[in-house]
Amino acid sequence: MFIETETTPNPASLKFLPGRPVMTAGTREFASPEAAEASPLAQALFDTGEVVNVFFGGDFIAVTAAPGVDWSQLKPQVVAILLDHFVSNAPLFAGTTAADFAVPAESDLIVEEDPADVDIVAQINELLETRVRPAVAGDGGDIVYRGYRDGIVHLQMQGACSGCPSSTATLKHGIEGLLKHYVPEVREVRAA
Template sequence: MENHQIKIVPTSNEAIIKFESNHFLVKNHSYEFKNIDEAGSSLLAQQLFYLPFVKTVYIAQNFIAIERYDIVSWEDVQTEISEQIENYLNSGELLVKKDEEIKKVPVTVYAEATPNPNAMKFVANKKLTVNNKEFKSINDTEVDTLARNLYTFPFIKELYVGENYISIQKHDVISWDEVTHEVRSFIRESLESGTSIGETKHKSAAIVKEKGESVDLPKFENLNDISKKIVEILDEYIKPAVANDGGNIVFEGYEESSGEVRVILQGACSGCPSSTMTLRNGIETMLKEMIPGKIERVVALNG
């Protein structure tokens, strides 16, 4: 059973707050309940309406949003509600009863070239995953999942799944011109039929260092001030551009004594002939400028 962890996320509307899970709650549709009578298909929504300040409950993708009446402030109640939602989701109770009238949501998928000639990015018009996933081989996949099924194409080497895209690396035995349309159609039909991406057995949050030791990446709250600044710079300036190219970059560590920063390249960036050098130089230049005197070099590792 999935272990849900809830994060409280404010919205542009002060009356509405989102309670985001680290897992999908519903797929392909969303729900809006304006009172307890409308919430007959969701026991959790009914329970939330017992709170006198709850005006509307929304359930979509990986979050539950609540609109409140102006009789309390969110600061006074949001922690208690977050705990209630988290406990319910982890109880195994059904969130929403199946609605037979739900229509199949059309899915579109288009292909984008990446700087890596062996990698192609397939972008969907729907959210595919809450947490990015990396599949280095078929052994990382689960049965009856889209990730496993993609490996029926013998030329596929690695998969990287972002929020709304799948980045695929192929073996250098065929050109993308020959197979792009077939792969794109396969992904679209699988998503329309409700096939899930599946979980990965590959630990994206770990690398094997030179001595063969598997090391978990450090948590942000445990980092020193310089490391936190590095992560913030990567998140704000580097990751968005890298994601556009079907890849990801992860902070692995910072050695204060040598000024060395280590990052992990994932997705289309991993193993790319140009990415390692280009990204390393670009990141190194930016970090040196924004954190003067603390950065000597950047080492880029393939994930």
């Protein structure tokens, strides 16, 4: 088995491609060692003591190193952990399935949406699914819809994109411009 690596726009993160599916549906982010307890793989990566974020995408794992960590020393450790996991066909999650984490619950919305905005919300989600998420996944992350109210779309960046120095520019110039162009009711995009 060979695991490819790719850089991301976030210098603290690398994207690891095992050449097989990681998540069959959705994505999952682990932003702390406590959250990583749900996944033996994420926990093993955090156990290095040099990892601060692990993100599972459809066909990749994005790993974010702690400030000051040298990737030339951490990368071989991460590759070894990933090889052990995938070669042994170990489960990705402990006692749960990937589907348990794939879709954010409605309670995850940060704003109460107006039922009259259902068509606008559908347009926003369609654009996020077809245009934005594939591009963000290419950079080792994901974007999660967190609500729409009064012309303001709330989005959360995950994975390599969550701590990326260019994430604000991506939200404000890229995604906001796209949404404003196709959905005239959108006035602003804010990070959740």
